[in-house]
Amino acid sequence: MxxxxxxxxxxxxxxxxxxxxxxxxxxxxxxxxxxxxxxxxxxxxxxxxxxxxxxxxxxxxxxxxxxxxxxxxxxxxxxxxxxxxxxxxxxxxxxxxxxxxxxxxxxxxxxxxxxxxxxxxxTPTPSTPQPDNSKVVEYPLLSINLSNYSVVYDGHSLEMPPKELELLYFLASAPNQVFTREQLLDNIWGYDYVGDTRTVDVHVKRLREKIGDTSYWKISTVWGIGYKFELLDNN
Missing domain, CATH: 3.40.50.2300 (Response regulator)
Structure with a gap:
């Protein structure tokens, strides 16, 4: 039961x-x-x-x-x-x-x-078994697993509320693509949110406090538009 x-x-x-x-x-x-x-x-x-x-x-x-x-x-x-x-x-x-x-x-x-x-x-509801990498995004120093809601950064597991993790996963799944705050609200919150787009700013701020920038990637602000997960030229 x-x-x-x-x-x-x-x-x-x-x-x-x-x-x-x-x-x-x-x-x-x-x-x-x-x-x-x-x-x-x-x-x-x-x-x-x-x-x-x-x-x-x-x-x-x-x-x-x-x-x-x-x-x-x-x-x-x-x-x-x-x-x-x-x-x-x-x-x-x-x-x-x-x-x-x-x-x-x-x-x-x-x-x-x-x-x-x-x-x-x-608490994601169980679904049909999928390959382990079906909902995993990985970059140097960073692994985001949406299947079990876990994030590993620089070798350490991070405690992260669901919406922060989903926002990070969504951005990292489409590297270098710019998303408006409205698009992020629609995709992450998934219902008619009674707040405003500052909600996105707050969650991005908390993500940056936890993972920071690296020489490989960073969460970039696109002024007047929104945010993107930017891959950096590390050569």
Whole structure:
């Protein structure tokens, strides 16, 4: 029997938390509710969720700090929830490692679509067996495997959230091809994203912090257009 995927709901408004839990339970997810940041960190360790729905405005330890602490050690996907719709708040959440950001009030169908999309990226569904190299892109110092969601850089395995890895794989699969931010949003996020193209900038920034440039390749900014995985002349 396949075990249910577990979702930790962190919201100080218990009415909203219970409503979210109801939506998710109907879709056969296992849920647990906590109402503050300290409890979230404690329950995360014992509950071991597959995904966290994290409100920003929490008593004591706020959602940003919870996200920061979890992301420093784990790549469990995080969707932030907030009534604050400022671009700054969205970008800050993404910079701290959140995988998505939903503004309150939200429609139940949108919430479920976002949850399913993030979980689908984090835990790819089994498919027909393919050759080991079917979803692997390799360059000097870098190997990106989309089949098992792993990245090896300069001989070391990197912890990388699903969307960062998919963005890197997508760019590296088409070396020297320029993609607009809109194209990257469409291909990586895969649904009508309620944010803006700065989401792409934030994820590229995080990729550069983890892998940097090399003498063989780099992630280049094409000003006014977007980004490309550029192969360099190493002769």
């Amino acid at each position: 396949v075990s249910k995927q577990k979702i930790l709901i962190v919201d100080d408004d218990n009415n909203i938390a219970q409503l979210i839990s109801l939506y998710l339970t109907k879709e056969c997810y296992d849920t647990k509710i906590v109402n503050d940041g300290e409890s979230a960190l404690s329950e995360f360790a014992s509950y071991k969720p597959n995904l966290i729905l994290l409100d920003i405005m929490l008593p004591g330890v706020d959602g940003y700090q919870v996200c920061r602490e979890i992301r420093s050690k784990h790549d469990t996907p995080i969707i932030m929830l907030s009534a604050k719709g400022d671009i700054f708040d969205k970008v800050l959440g993404l910079e701290l490692g959140a995988d998505d950001y939903i503004m309150k009030p939200f429609d139940s169908k949108e919430l479920l679509a976002r949850v399913k999309a993030v979980l689908r990226r984090y």
